[in-house]
Amino acid sequence: MNSLIKLELARALRNRKFLFFSVIYPSALFLLIAGKADSTTKVDGSGLTLPTYMMVSMASFGALTAVLMGNSERIAKERESGWVRQLRLTMLPGRGYVLAKTASSAVVSLPSIVVVFAVAAAVKHVRLDAWQWLALTGAIWAGSLVFAALGVALGYLASGDAVRPITMIVYFGLSILGGLWMPTTAFPDWLQSATKWVPTHAYAALGQAIEESRAPHAQDIAILVVFFVLFTGGAAWLYRKDTLKA
């Protein structure tokens, strides 16, 4: 299976479009949004300045892009082309394909997190303790697995032309409703209370808790765990269905 992970990874790193959107784009968006903000004004409802707040949002967004895009479209395409069938004629276990895809997209998501941090620290002078940087990286990286599972599920749910629009709707929906592009405090009240249940919101809240040097809310962790179970279960169910059909 390592050989498949290696090849998937080599291929992902060769794909400039994918690298641009998952590694460069979140940092560029960070500079665009936080560019003019000063380093003293706090974001409503949090003790963080806009650059600090948006740094976590954009790192989460970058990781989301890498794992969601990396999985869904590729899987749908390779299911259709028959590559998945061909792999089933090797000794690779059935879940090996999905694990290799997820592992390789997780490797790409790491630089997308670190690059946002580096840009935020260098350009917007975001300062945190060493343990906070490490904890942030770990939390955002681990949390991205939730969306990797979602990417797998989408890849087995949709096929052909349908997968891209569906992935895009889910991707933008999660980004906006989760407050990755702008703090949800800008939303009307009814929407704000709804977005608390969006997994990307809980995902970003995890990082913000670390920035504020406090323990994350139990509710956010619970939401992420529930969605992880939901997405993984859905992906497993769709995978099995696909295997029987193919």
Next chain:
Amino acid sequence: MTMTTGAASRAVGFEQVTKAYGDVRAVDGLSLELHPGETVALLGPNGAGKSTTLDLLLGLKQPDSGSVKVFGTSPRQAIVAGRVGAMLQSGGLMEDVSVVELVRLACALHPKPFKVDDVMARAGVSQIADRKVNKLSGGQAQRVRFALATAGDSDLIVLDEPTTGMDVSARQAFWATMREQADQGRTVLFATHYLEEADAIADRVLVLHRGRLLADGTAAEIKAKAGARRVSFDLEGAFDEAALRRLPFLTSIDISGQTVRVQSSDADATVHALYGLGVYPRNLEVAGLGLEQAFVAITEAEEAKQS
């Protein structure tokens, strides 16, 4: 012809296997045995159930009823043990990687791999090693699929319409590659709808039609059946009907009025004998049967034998 042998000495065993899609029975009560070392062609027109049969054999599909065994175990167990290498007609290739990267992966995923360079050389893809997989011609892609199927020391090689997309010369070069595998003592099973291809490589031909095994024999036997020609002519005046029916190599005869239509497994001999009867046939036509018609001819012959 069929020997009764133990399950362990069989490469492949199908017992009363049925697979349906809705109302259509793609495979209908199929029983067959392949013996180690045989080179077997699975011949049939499109929609005969060839691909479904191979999918069942490879464990990609599960039969509705009946059992499929490969070397006495389930297809999946045989694959995991590295005993089966296969190339699918519908088997896509990983994109955005080079040919050599893909072959290297196939070798890494085989329990008894060959050296990457050897696999590439045998499949004839060494010259295109660095080419991206998505930039290959149809024939080149088939060769790469073949390389994936022969990446390791498998006992059974399964090839689904391996020469699709190849021109005549490429096809003949590919047959040599396939024969090499058979010469090394492997069991080779390939699906094709070219009788010529079955004749060139296989020492046993299974004819599949509507999910059933129509005929099982040597290529020469099948060729004699499927290679039938149609001869038609008109006769003037009275003629000896019984003598016509005794013409050599006839597989069927239809006399309506003055027009006679026969099918013959050796049209030359039949026509020669016809003139020997002293009659003067007019509007004589000799035409080959297409493969589709040949299957119908075999079906009718089989049904006639049974009734």
